Amino acid sequence: MTVTIKTLNDLVRPPTAADSPMATQEYFVNMGPQHPIAHGSLRLVLRLDGETVRQVIPVPGFVHRGLEKMAEHLNPRQIIHLTDRMDYLSALMNNWAFSKTVEKAAGIATSARIETIRTLMAELQRLQSHVLWWGVLGMDLGALTAFLYGFRDREIIGRLFEETIGARLTMNYIQPGGVMYDIRADFAAKVKELIKYLTRVIGEYDILLSGNAILQERLRRIGILSAERALSLGCTGPVLRGSGVPYDLRKVEPYGVYDKVEFDVVIGTQGDCWDRYCVRIEEMRQSIRIVEQLIDAVPEGPHMVMKFGAKIKIPEGMHYGHLETARGVLGVLLVSDGKSDAPQRVHFRSPNFNNLWAITAIAPGWRIADIIAIQSSLDLVIPDIDR
Amino acid sequence: MTDRLPAIVERVPGGAILVTSLDALMNWSRSNSLWPLAFGTKCCAIEMLMATGAPHQDMSRFGAEVARQSPRQADFMVVAGAIVKKMAPRMRMLYEQMAEPRYVMATGSCAISGGPFMYNSYTIVRGVDEIVPVDVYVPGCPPRPEAFFWGLLALQRLIKQGETIGRPGIRRKPVLAALPQGITIEDIREEVRRVLEEENVVDVAHEAHAKIWTERVKQWMAKHLYKP
C-alpha cells in the first residue's frame, strides 16, 4: 500500500502558457484569509474561468487553536469555556452539548426547571444567531442596512443574556448539573416584550430583504444542493433541511423539554440558497413559538443540582452526545479512562465543518458573486470549523 | 529631501510655528479619521468590528465606520481574535501592505497574549505584538463594544500627542490600555511622557526591517508563493 501525501501547491499550479497567446486561461484567485466573505478567516482558492467558478478549494485552519488537545489537559468543567469559543454565535448550545454528554456519562440527573431554562435560553440564542445571520447575509449581498438592522436586534436579545448571564458572547452558562445563574424575576416579562418586538421586526425583514426582487434573483435557483448530496456530505441543520430532509435533533431525539412543546420542523423543497434563507427565517418564527410556550411554564426548583465546583467523575469508556445548534448537529465524543480528571480525548463534531464542504459540491459552475450568496446561505462560523 | 524639509523649515525664523501648527492639523485629522481594517478572526470580530458599528454603539460617531477591506486604505488594524501560526505571516503581510501612518489595536485577550489558549495550544501566537508593533491593547474576552471605544479614544490621544512632521517615520510606542486598578493615564502622564520620549520612541522605518517577522514573511513567501 502506498499513500501519496499531497500539498496545496500540487493542486494550485499556475496555468501553463497556452499555445496561442489569445487562448483563455483558467486562473486561481484567493478569497481570504483576509476577505470580507471570510467571516473570520477562511481561505477559498477559486479556480476561475473568467467569472465562472470551476472549482473551490477551501483551506481552513487559520484559527485552528487545537481545542481538542487543550481539552485533554482540562477537567470537564474547564472544557466548557472552550466550547464557547468554537461556534461563538451558539455558545449556549455548545455549552449544553458538552454538559449533556458529561451528564449522560456521569449519570447526573437534572430537574425540569433546569431543562426548561436551558431550552428557553437555547431558543433565544438560536433567534439571536439567525438574526445575526440575516444581517450578515444582507451585508454580503450588498444591502448594508440589513446588516445594521440585524445587529440592532441581536443587541436587544443580547441584553437579555447580559442581564441573566453577565456575558454578551462567550456565555459559559450551561454547566454539567445545571445552569450558572438563576433567571431573574423580571425575565419572563422582558422575554414577552422581546417576542412582541421580534415578531414585528421579522415582518420588517421580509419587507426589506425577503420581498426584494434583487435578493430573490440572487438566491433563487442558485447553489442547488440535492438531498442525497447533502446527506453524503454530512450536512446538518438548516443546510440539510433546506434540501428537504426533515432531520432536526429537537424532533428526532428530543432533549431538554423539546418533547413538551409544539413546533414544526421547517424544510425546503429545492435546496437552493433561497430555501436555506427561508428555512432560517421560518425557524425564527418557530423559535418564537417555542419561547412563547415555555416562558410561562418554567417550573420551580433549584437551578443547579450539583454543588458548584464539585468534581465530576466520568466513567471509563466512550461517550457521545449531540444536539441541534443554530447551524446543525454538534456532537461531542468524550473518551475517559475512568482514572484521571481530564478526559483521554475530546472530539467535537462541529456542524460548520461538514457544512463547509458543501461549498465544494455546490459552487462549480456559478459566478464569483454566487459564491458569496452560497457561503452566506451556508452560514459558516469559521472558528467552529477549525476548532 | 521631503523628509528633511520640515527640519529645514524649523530653523527658519517663524518656521517652528508653522511646523507646530501643521503638526496640530495633521494630528487632528489623523486622530479624527481612523478607518479600521477589519481583521477579525474570531469571536472578537463580532463584538469589536460588527457590534461597534451597529446602531446601539455606532462607531460612525467617531468617523470610524468606513471599514476598509483593502489594507492599502486602512489606518489602523483591529486585530480581533486569536492569531495562530498559520495566520501570523499573512497578518504581517497585511500590516506591511498598510500605508503609513498605520496603527494596530489588539483587542481581546487572544490577541494580547493568547488568552484562553495560552497553554497547551500548539498553534497559538501568544500576543500579536510578537508579529506587529501594537499601539493599543483592549483587554477582555471578548471586550465589550464600549471597550473598543476606549481603545479608539486612547489611540486618538496617542496620535494627538505623539506625532510630528519634524521627525517623519518616528512615532511613539504603545499606551497600555490595561493599567492597574485605580490608576488612570492622567495620573502617570508625566512619567509616561518621559519614558516615551527617552527610550521608547520607535523608528518605524527601521523597525519594519529589523523585525524578525519581516524575515520570516520573506522566507514564507519564497516558499509558498509562485513567481510568475
Added chain:
Amino acid sequence: MDGQALVQAVIGLGLGARNREKVDRPALEVSPENLPALAKRLRQDPALAFDMLLDHTAIDWLAEGVFELVYNLYSTVHGHHLMVTTRVPRGSPVVPTVSDIWEIAQWQEREVFDLFGVQYDGHPDLRRLFLEDDWPGFPLRKDYTDEDMLRLPK
C-alpha cells in the same frame, strides 16, 4: 431496530465485526481490512441504510500502541445510530479510505491525517487540513512534543 438488535444484525453479516464494549451507544469493532466492505454494506443494505457519516475521528491509545478510528453513522431512513471502530498500529497507521462511500469522509479523513498522521489508502486528495503543509509531527498524538507549546503549570 433497537440498539442491540442492530449490533447483532451487523455482526450477522459475517464481515468480522464484533461488539465494542464501553460505548454508550451501539458500537462495533472491525479490522481495517474489512472496513471498506462493511462500510459499503452499511451504506447500501436497505435494512441498514446508513446514509450519513456524522463524524469520524481517532483516539490515540498510547499504552496499547494503537489508534482507534471512530466512524459515527446515522440513518435518516430508519433513524438509528451506529458507531464503528477500527484499530491500527501506531507504528504504521494505514487504513483504507471510505471517502468513496460517504463524500464527507474525504475531509474528515484529512483532518485525522493532519492531527494524527493516520494515512488513508486510496484517498483522492490526502493533504494537511488545518496546519501548514510543512508542519512537523502530528499534534493530537499523545507523544507529540513542541518546544513552543506551553504546558499548563500544575
Added chain:
Amino acid sequence: MGLMTILAAAGPWPVKTVAARAADALPGSLWLSVAYMAIALLAVAGLVAVLGMGLIYFERKVSGHFQCRLGPMRVGPHGILQTVADTVKLLIKEDIIPQKADQAMHLVAPMFSMAATVLVLAVLPYSPVLQIADVNIGVLYVTAVSGLGVIGILLGGWSSNNKWSLIGAMRAAAQIISYEISATLALLAVVLFAGTLSLAGIVQSQADGWWIWRAPGVGLLAFIIYIIASTAEINRTPFDIPEGESELTAGFHTEYSGLRFSFFFLAEFINMFVVAALTATLFLGGWMPFMIGGLETFNGVMALVPPSLWFLLKTAALVFVLMWFRWTFPRLRVDQMMRLEWKFLLPIGFVNLTAAAVLVLFNAYFFSGR
C-alpha cells in the same frame, strides 16, 4: 406663462457664460481672457472640494439615519468637520505604488477618473448666469466626457497587478459601456423635445413645463431609464459590482492608497452630483422654479426663490434618491445586470425614443401653448 416671460418683462438679463466672456475678451486682451479662465478653474476646483466633502458627509449622515444610527458626531458640531479630517488625512497618507504595478499607469489612472468627472462640471447650467461654458453640443459633450471615466477605472484595475482589481475593472468596463447606451437614449428623447443639444437651451425649453411630465409618459419613462442607467454608470448600489466590497475586497481601487484612492473616492461622489444635476437639468427643468399654470400668487412666490437654489434643491433631492437606492437594495450579479440592460432597458429605450419622435412630429405635448 413661465419664468422666461417674467424674465423678459424684467428686461434683458446678462446671460453670458464665463467662457463667452473669455472668448469676447480674447481679441482685445489676452490677459483678461486668461483671468476669466483662471476664475473658472478656481470655481471648479472649489466646487469639487466642497461638493466632494459635502456629499460624503451627506451620505454618511443619510446612511446613518437610514440605519438607526447617528453618523459622524464627534468632529465639529454634528460631525460636519469629519470629511475635512478625512480629506487632510488622505492627503498626507503614504502613497503606495506596488512594486510590480505598471507604475506610470498606476499614477495617472485616478487623474483620468477625476478629470472626466470634473470636466462635466464646466458645462452644467447652475443658474441663468452661472455657467462656465454653454457648449452648443452640451449633451454630446457630457456623454463623451463622462465616458472617459471608465478609462481611469480600467487603467487603475489593470495597472495594479492584482487579480481582484482586474476583475473589478473588467466588470466596470462592461457595465459602464453598456449602460451608457441606455443613458444616451434617454437623453436623446429630451434632445428631441428640446430641439437643441445645448444644456442651457434645454433648460430654457422647459419654461412651460418640465420634460418629465410635459411629454406624456415618454418623459417619465426616459427619466426612469436615465436614473437607472446612470446609477449603473457611476457604480452605485445596486450596481456597485466593480467595487463590490464583499466580493472583490475593494474592486479596481484595491491597491490604491492615500491621495490617489481619495481621487477615486471623490470622483464617485462628484459623479453622483453630476448625474443628479444632469437629471435635474434635462428632466426637472434645471434652475426653473416649480410653477403651476393659473396660480399667479403661488408662481410669484416660487419665482422669488433664486434659480441656483432651485437647481441645488432638485439636485439634492435626486442625490438623496440615489442614496436611498444604495442603502436599500442588495447588489445585482454581473450577468443579471447585463441582462437588465440589454434585454430590458435598451429595447424600452428604443421604443421610448421612437415614441418621443412621434410626439415631436405631432407636437403632442402638454402645456404646448407656445
